[in-house]
Amino acid sequence: MNNLQKYQIYVDGNWRDPSSGKYFESQNPYLGKPWAAIPACSEDDVNRAVEAASNAFENGEWASMSATARGRLMRKLAALIEENARSLAETEVRDNGKLIAEMGGQTAYIPEWYYYYAGLADKIEGAVIPTDKPDTFNYTLREPVGVCAMIVAWNSPLMLLTWKLAPALAAGCTAVIKPSEYTSASTLELMKLVEQAGFPPGVINVVTGAADVGEALVRHPKVAKIAFTGGEFGGIKVYEAAAAGLKPVTLELGGKSPNIVFEDANLDNAVKGAISGIFAATGQTCIAGSRLLVQESIYDEFVEKLVSFAATARLGDPSDKDTQVGPVTTPGQYEKILSYIDIAKKEGAECLLGGGPAQGPEGAGEWFVQPTIFGNVTNDMRIAQEEVFGPVLSIIKFKDDKEAISIANDIMYGLAAGVWTQNLARATIMAKRLKAGTVWINTYRAVSFTTPFGGYKRSGLGRENGQEAINEYLHTKSVWISTATDTPNPFVMR
Numbered sequence: 001m002n003n004l005q006k007y008q009i010y011v012d013g014n015w016r017d018p019s020s021g022k023y024f025e026s027q028n029p030y031l032g033k034p035w036a037a038i039p040a041c042s043e044d045d046v047n048r049a050v051e052a053a054s055n056a057f058e059n060g061e062w063a064s065m066s067a068t069a070r071g072r073l074m075r076k077l078a079a080l081i082e083e084n085a086r087s088l089a090e091t092e093v094r095d096n097g098k099l100i101a102e103m104g105g106q107t108a109y110i111p112e113w114y115y116y117y118a119g120l121a122d123k124i125e126g127a128v129i130p131t132d133k134p135d136t137f138n139y140t141l142r143e144p145v146g147v148c149a150m151i152v153a154w155n156s157p158l159m160l161l162t163w164k165l166a167p168a169l170a171a172g173c174t175a176v177i178k179p180s181e182y183t184s185a186s187t188l189e190l191m192k193l194v195e196q197a198g199f200p201p202g203v204i205n206v207v208t209g210a211a212d213v214g215e216a217l218v219r220h221p222k223v224a225k226i227a228f229t230g231g232e233f234g235g236i237k238v239y240e241a242a243a244a245g246l247k248p249v250t251l252e253l254g255g256k257s258p259n260i261v262f263e264d265a266n267l268d269n270a271v272k273g274a275i276s277g278i279f280a281a282t283g284q285t286c287i288a289g290s291r292l293l294v295q296e297s298i299y300d301e302f303v304e305k306l307v308s309f310a311a312t313a314r315l316g317d318p319s320d321k322d323t324q325v326g327p328v329t330t331p332g333q334y335e336k337i338l339s340y341i342d343i344a345k346k347e348g349a350e351c352l353l354g355g356g357p358a359q360g361p362e363g364a365g366e367w368f369v370q371p372t373i374f375g376n377v378t379n380d381m382r383i384a385q386e387e388v389f390g391p392v393l394s395i396i397k398f399k400d401d402k403e404a405i406s407i408a409n410d411i412m413y414g415l416a417a418g419v420w421t422q423n424l425a426r427a428t429i430m431a432k433r434l435k436a437g438t439v440w441i442n443t444y445r446a447v448s449f450t451t452p453f454g455g456y457k458r459s460g461l462g463r464e465n466g467q468e469a470i471n472e473y474l475h476t477k478s479v480w481i482s483t484a485t486d487t488p489n490p491f492v493m494r
């Protein structure tokens, strides 16, 4: 471990070694080699971080800071992220193997969340309520919920964290973050900017480690709310543990999103939409359009265009701006993708492109998978129902609108959906009937700080982004004031 970049955790405004004194390796997925040593935290570190966050929430500078000053501090952080966007992107690429073309865009875009929510910080307003009761004055206060645990997946570490941290800070909460054990480095790099921005100690803390660290965080009695992005299995565990402590949760989980191409679509655009839906980010995205529904009448023509376009994808070094498909992030994920390719073949899906491991450039590690397309998939196959989280597309044929909706909704997930058509009526009917938190018409993958994002069904609970997200970090308190001079009968409730 001596030759690796060694990180410390960030707790109560200090950089610390983990109390265990132990570290684990973080891999560079492109090289398939370790590059950083990450603190292996224990429950001791979690307790220390939650105490610091609780103390910062209850006492001290942050607790008494005006909402306007909070917003100002968030703007400072936004500006620092802007200045350091490139190096944050490079850390992400080194640690999670996604393309610099994508990560560079993400880290440059992240400041917008902090600016947006900084603007909201001093616009969190209660209401004066004209109640039915005589001689009373009633109003509401919107108050931060307290210490928030933020547990994040590995596929877009800083972006997924930002969706939680920016609204939580604007609301006045404090945070203990646990990044994925596969991609902790960028979050720890971000803490250098948090420190530089001048956030009071304890407002933002980071502990690192695997699921056990997340579990300790979720069950800590001083954690008031949990915001989680990850897989369904972890999400259910977190939900169960949160239920035991009666804590509110936001869960952003998996997906198997339908991307639906009608015969009246602009087919060239739809091909690009299908490609970006499944091969961008090597398919390692919750919103992957991994079920492509194509209308029967254009099936052959469309599939031919799609396969020939996909066959041109350039695999390679993610830090090269011209690379289009990078490595898979973890060895476990690599094995999982290959096992789903086998499952699809055994189920009788027709392999139209790829279908196995790929050879990366010279000097690269082994975690490359060929962009893979399966045709003639039926919706009951596992390859159509289960999240692969890799560059594997399943194409399903449909006859008409009714069948498209029925196949699209016949799934336990409901994160997103795409529709390709030039018929406005069809587009709006589909948007209404698809059971998904986001529907894209003639586009795919658009997300913004302005716009709520979240899942139906087993894709999650609650919403991130947009004005709505701030409510996930606030309580509403009702205040009653009597203006009566007398209480006529104290034994009767009024």
Ligand code: NAD
Binding pocket: 151, 152, 153, 154, 155, 156, 160, 178, 179, 180, 181, 209, 210, 211, 212, 213, 214, 215, 218, 229, 230, 231, 232, 233, 234, 235, 237, 238, 251, 252, 253, 254, 255, 285, 286, 287, 387, 389, 415, 455, 459, 460
């Ligand atoms: P994961 O569930 O294995 O891990 C996510 C995080 O939770 C990690 O930090 C992990 O250490 C922690 N964790 C796992 N089990 C836990 C437990 N029982 N208690 C507390 N913490 C626990 O997921 P992953 O493999 O890192 O990410 C991939 C998954 O994330 C995919 O299913 C993907 O669809 C989903 N995802 C969803 C969104 C969204 O916004 N809906 C975005 C990105 C990724």
